[in-house]
Amino acid sequence: MASALLESLLGADAPVPPSASPALARVRADAAAKLRRDGLPGPRDERWKYTGLRALEQRAYVDGDCGAGHRAVDPSAYLLPGVDGPRLVFVNGVHRADLSDLRASPGLEIVRLGAEPQLFADALADASTADAFSLLNTALATDGMLLRVAAGAQLAEPLHLVCVGAAAEADIAWQLRLRVEIGNGGALRMIEHHLATDAHAHLGNVVADYRLGDDARLDLVQLQDAAEGAALVRRSRARLGHAARLRMHTVELGAQFMRHELDVALAGRGARFESHGVFALHGRQHADTRMQVVHDARDTECDIVWRGVADQRSRGVFHGAITVAAGADGADARLSNKNLLLSAQAEIDTQPVLEIHADEVKAAHGATVGQLDERALFYLRSRGLPLDLARRMLVSAFCGAVMAELEPVELRARIDALIAARLPQAEAAS
């Protein structure tokens, strides 16, 4: 292991997380062994072509925050308008019952995996792909949540899942495992919310599995506003049954280094996936979103609309791959990714990939990288708007377009404001 990151977390001196069951211990040991053997992906790995791991790999972390249970967190940091249902709060990856609100919601079962070793082992072992960060998560995660929505249960209140990053005595690597199962005909709204209470440079690693039964529905908002110095790696996997529907709104604003892999399997006939997302980057932020959608059944639909904005020396990467498997006739796949570069030093790499093995398919994809429309900018300025305000207005409008359908309206307004606050000030494009 030439990796300070792996050495610090999995090396001979690194403590082994306590395991309450042999099954759990075995799953963890297997994952750790595999990761030690293979290491983190190198520059030749196509999947990591635009996101180098060298800088991250040279950093050492402490596994888990033993002080997470008593770090002061002001709830006003994470409260969101229009979101006042059950709330699950994690601080540096550790569940905080004192900050959470696990009110009884009929049809919703919340199981803390840290207290259920057998379920935890099952959830960990169920990793269908064994990429490096999922293995790291499996090897080290000591806590996680299993959320079950009963068949036919339509939850009225949105579930707020909060991941708070808080400064600690050292740079922490924290892991979180999440599994969401929605029974046939069930419906859940959920907000996955990443934020920081103060500056730090932790590494967060989240693996989330979403299983949607037939006719199930999940509305998922991902609001990522992690600390500016933090690294955050997330892997979301979703599997949709017959006529299930997954609708996502994703906003990537924070973190120094961000990688989000989203794998969606449209496994049941008539399953539908919608993803609206935006990233807005500045400074030296690096954000990489990698989506892989597979149409595995007939009459499945996916609609991906993403926008990206990169300012200063930031770099955005968007990879959107849609595969229509043989036999998945009647599939309808759309991908649009538009990007704005606000500085000559910023970079955005976008890769739409369509792979079609079925005969009767509707598919469309497009990706652009451009600059602010000078005509629009001049029009606004000619009416008296200062350059910086005119620029922000145009960039806000560009980003806001993909959030137009996000509900509730109060939450959308807050998210629009968060995006606007992160947008560049007056720096002129060159």
Add this chain to the structure above:
Amino acid sequence: MLKIDNLHVRVAGKEILKGLSLEVKAGEMHALMGPNGAGKSTLGNVLAGREGYEVTAGTVEYDGRDLLALEPEQRAAEGVFLAFQYPVEIPGVNNTYFLRAALNAQRRHRGEAELDSMQFLKRVREKLAVLHLKDELLHRAVNEGFSGGEKKRNEIFQMALLEPRLAILDETDSGLDIDALKMVADGVNAMRDPARAFLVVTHYQRLLDYIVPDVVHVLAEGRIVESGDKSLALKLEEHGYAGIAGRQVSPHAGAGAA
């Protein structure tokens, strides 16, 4: 109010204005006419401060100040307004939000108190009525999905709201049917004021039936080739621009012509 002297402007390496001189005094309505390619729109864009227009010689004074040294938003705040020939659609930017931000930015620049939303809406309603524009346009994105006529009327509506001191109308009449033309003319005439000046750029005489100019200039090949009273527009209508070709160029056309 506006004094342009020997203005030379290049666009994409090509000289478009070749020594244009023009003076507009407060309270005056000037019409600038000329064939396609004469440089009419270039003049409007240069005065409003659009990028990509290189002034190689000459001066533009506005209230005794060097207009060309100001940023576009400073010019706007100082009272210069350009009604665009092709108003830009800006998806996602709400019309009301944009106009209030623009008006208040101008007011801040001038050291005036900003308008709150009630005061702003009151003002908006007054001006909308003059242009026969529907309230509904306010709730849409700037110019998005507007018909050609609505876009042009929206320009005049913005002018009415922002109350500039020097308004430049760049072919605001093009593409308008007769009813829309009259509404635009009503909007402009309602704003005529001893303290305000207009420079109306047009290709056709038709608009000048409704907006009666004090002075008419003919622009050809980057220069003012003739200036006169409103009868000049009628002559042009009769003889075409070819009729004025080859005439002596007056070095200070327009100065004191009214």
